[in-house]
Amino acid sequence: MTQLKTRFTETFGIEHPIVQGGMQWVGRAPLVAAVANAGALGMLTALTQPTPEELTKEIARTRELTDKPFGVNLTILPAITPPPYAEYRQAIIEAGIKIVETAGSNPKEHLEDFQPHGIKVIHKATSVRHAVKAEQLGVDAVSVDGFECAGHPGEDDVPNLVLLPAAADQLTIPMIASGGIGDARGLVAALALGADAVNMGSRFLATVESPIHDNVKQQIVQNTERDTELMFRPLRNTARVASNAVSREVVEILNKGGEFKDVQSLVAGSRGREVYEQGDPERGVWSVGLVQGIINDVPTCHELVERMVAEADELIRGRLTGLLGQGAAV
Amino acid sequence: MTQLKTRFTETFGIEHPIVQGGMQWVGRAPLVAAVANAGALGMLTALTQPTPEELTKEIARTRELTDKPFGVNLTILPAITPPPYAEYRQAIIEAGIKIVETAGSNPKEHLEDFQPHGIKVIHKATSVRHAVKAEQLGVDAVSVDGFECAGHPGEDDVPNLVLLPAAADQLTIPMIASGGIGDARGLVAALALGADAVNMGSRFLATVESPIHDNVKQQIVQNTERDTELMFRPLRNTARVASNAVSREVVEILNKGGEFKDVQSLVAGSRGREVYEQGDPERGVWSVGLVQGIINDVPTCHELVERMVAEADELIRGRLTGLLGQGAAV
Numbered sequence: 001m002t003q004l005k006t007r008f009t010e011t012f013g014i015e016h017p018i019v020q021g022g023m024q025w026v027g028r029a030p031l032v033a034a035v036a037n038a039g040a041l042g043m044l045t046a047l048t049q050p051t052p053e054e055l056t057k058e059i060a061r062t063r064e065l066t067d068k069p070f071g072v073n074l075t076i077l078p079a080i081t082p083p084p085y086a087e088y089r090q091a092i093i094e095a096g097i098k099i100v101e102t103a104g105s106n107p108k109e110h111l112e113d114f115q116p117h118g119i120k121v122i123h124k125a126t127s128v129r130h131a132v133k134a135e136q137l138g139v140d141a142v143s144v145d146g147f148e149c150a151g152h153p154g155e156d157d158v159p160n161l162v163l164l165p166a167a168a169d170q171l172t173i174p175m176i177a178s179g180g181i182g183d184a185r186g187l188v189a190a191l192a193l194g195a196d197a198v199n200m201g202s203r204f205l206a207t208v209e210s211p212i213h214d215n216v217k218q219q220i221v222q223n224t225e226r227d228t229e230l231m232f233r234p235l236r237n238t239a240r241v242a243s244n245a246v247s248r249e250v251v252e253i254l255n256k257g258g259e260f261k262d263v264q265s266l267v268a269g270s271r272g273r274e275v276y277e278q279g280d281p282e283r284g285v286w287s288v289g290l291v292q293g294i295i296n297d298v299p300t301c302h303e304l305v306e307r308m309v310a311e312a313d314e315l316i317r318g319r320l321t322g323l324l325g326q327g328a329a330v
Numbered sequence: 331m332t333q334l335k336t337r338f339t340e341t342f343g344i345e346h347p348i349v350q351g352g353m354q355w356v357g358r359a360p361l362v363a364a365v366a367n368a369g370a371l372g373m374l375t376a377l378t379q380p381t382p383e384e385l386t387k388e389i390a391r392t393r394e395l396t397d398k399p400f401g402v403n404l405t406i407l408p409a410i411t412p413p414p415y416a417e418y419r420q421a422i423i424e425a426g427i428k429i430v431e432t433a434g435s436n437p438k439e440h441l442e443d444f445q446p447h448g449i450k451v452i453h454k455a456t457s458v459r460h461a462v463k464a465e466q467l468g469v470d471a472v473s474v475d476g477f478e479c480a481g482h483p484g485e486d487d488v489p490n491l492v493l494l495p496a497a498a499d500q501l502t503i504p505m506i507a508s509g510g511i512g513d514a515r516g517l518v519a520a521l522a523l524g525a526d527a528v529n530m531g532s533r534f535l536a537t538v539e540s541p542i543h544d545n546v547k548q549q550i551v552q553n554t555e556r557d558t559e560l561m562f563r564p565l566r567n568t569a570r571v572a573s574n575a576v577s578r579e580v581v582e583i584l585n586k587g588g589e590f591k592d593v594q595s596l597v598a599g600s601r602g603r604e605v606y607e608q609g610d611p612e613r614g615v616w617s618v619g620l621v622q623g624i625i626n627d628v629p630t631c632h633e634l635v636e637r638m639v640a641e642a643d644e645l646i647r648g649r650l651t652g653l654l655g656q657g658a659a660v
Contacts, residue, residue: 002654002655003654003655004653004654004655005653005654005655006653127556128554128555146489146491147477147489148489148491148492156555156556157560158555158556158620158623159476159477159478159489159490159491159510159620160489160491161476161478161489161490161491161509161510161511161516161519162478162510162555162620162621162623162624163555165513165515165516165624166554166555166623166624168515169624179491180489180491180492181491183495185495185498185522185523185524186491186495186523188519188522188650189491189518189519189520189522189523190519191649191650191653192515192518192519192522192645192649192650193515193516193519194515224458224496225458225486225488225492225493225496226457226486226488230487290488290489290492291492293488293492293496294492294495294496294499313654315522316646316650316651316653316654317651317654319521319522320518320521320522320646320650321646321647321651323334323335323336323521323646324332324333324334324335324643324646324647325332325333325334325335
């Protein structure tokens with residue numbers, strides 16, 4: 001079978017250089033196990049579980065479905081009443097998880113907890129300076145999130161075609177390209193730009209095993225690359241979400257000088273969760289990346305990963321090598 | 331010598347799949363001839379010349395410096411008193427130019443003039459729908475301009491990592507990737523994403539033969555990918571320019587509800603021209619793309635093109651092929 005061996009696959013012991021992005025409400029046992037069984041790196045999202053105890057149970061449920069390694073994403077978000085992060089960390093450590101993805105703020109306190117237990121940490125960063133900072137703090141890899149990505153792309157608006165090589169020029173640890181990647185073309189482009197793996201959220205959101213209503217998967221297939229909104233921009237906490245009546249209303253209110261409290265009921269997490277569970281893509285705000293424009297089907301995770309790796313092989317050995325003249329390599 | 335043969339090099343009879351982007355005030359004989367002599371496609375900008383007669387002379391000057399083919403860019407911009415476009419077209423035709431790049435509006439009237447004279451037309455488009463429309467009108471290639479690009483990226487804000495494969499899925503004619511590309515990594519990424527060549531503006535702006543003051547070239551080398559502004563966004567005529575006191579003031583005035591007349595003196599073309607000629611990068615508004623973040627030197631055009639093609643060969647035969655397992659290709 002086709003294989004792509006990179007510093008990512010070597011460092012993390014994962015067969016293919018493909019990571020399933022941590023997605024709130026979506027990173028649950030069925031999807032994560034399916035990704036792991038396909039030879040990629042699945043990620044449970046810790047905060048999808050209401051308590052650390054429930055996370056412990058979700059890890060156990062995932063293990064019933066796969067013998068392969070998988071990771072847990074722990075995202076630290078600004079909150080008036082923050083979740084008990086230390087207890088979630090303890091649950092991850094005690095469950096014997098060996099790969100954690102951190103996001104949302106400085107990973108220092110996580111590292112001090114995780115690394116003594118042999119846990120490898122991938123930190124998400126939306127800029128070169130944050131990626132470099134994470135490397136200095138000692139993370140094992142950075143996941144560089146371009147402007148294309150769903151969720152929080154930061155405020156710099158630098159897409160991966162520039163952000164990845166700019167980051168590669170300053171990093172020595174493995175780099176994962178996140179945002180805008182949905183097929184073998186994006187995978188090979190990311191590898192050419194200096195990445196060692198790709199992280200995909202939206203692409204795994206529209207798979208058979210993704211635990212969301214099929215209507216939402218079909219909406220992703222129908223949407224084009226023009227069908228997202230950058231929400232919360234005036235608050236400097238930009239989030240890329242699917243364009244619908246709700247997200248457009250939020251953008252309009254904030255552009256007119258509204259404050260967060262004016263849109264709070266529109267963006268409540270419970271409404272996004274209802275979209276995923278009940279299948280009305282117009283009902284609330286839900287995250288999706290620009291890559292939805294090139295998502296045209298709902299494959300199984302196994303089909304998706306196998307296809308990407310096989311087509312990447314063909315793209316490198318076929319198309320790209322075929323463009324070269326017959327002379328010797330430089 | 332290393333060569334990359336693509337549908338672009340075959341269709342246009344150019345040695346390398348690299349195009350020098352049309353740049354106002356910059357696309358003059360010395361740069362265009364140097365690009366042509368390096369085996370890439372140079373582009374004079376028609377409207378840099380004050381009259382069609384001066385364009386005729388600039389074409390002749392370029393021919394004194396190179397025997398290789400080169401093109402002319404003709405950009406149609408909204409204007410109260412438009413330049414005499416038909417006369418510029420006539421000058422291009424009579425000079426025997428065989429490649430024209432059109433930009434800024436529907437290429438239909440250009441095509442009707444140019445194609446009967448055996449002139450191949452490349453049309454610039456910032457969206458899939460405009461690229462498809464141009465193909466339907468009969469252009470010979472489209473140059474797809476992503477969100478990364480200098481000048482006018484359009485209002486959709488779709489970067490090339492998504493825009494190129496989305497366009498490739500709907501086009502049959504050769505596609506040139508424009509925006510965000512400055513080295514072999516971007517070239518190979520663009521080829522992987524479905525492009526047949528790359529268009530580079532900012533990268534050629536910072537070359538030895540580029541007819542601008544060295545201070546501006548050094549400013550591009552110093553700037554990072556965060557040092558651009560999206561100007562005119564509230565007017566829905568967005569332009570990506572270097573971030574400086576002038577462009578930031580324009581953004582601020584327009585964000586506060588100002589109109590074009592309130593910034594007109596700040597953005598006058600003569601001020602951008604003065605920056606290029608007199609070498610004070612703070613004096614006026616000048617265009618540059620996000621790719622400046624990975625521009626670290628001022629090579630000759632020959633050095634730049636040779637290096638890109640050689641490194642692309644090495645990237646494909648070395649790094650990418652090396653990642654593949656030893657099994658047979660699929």
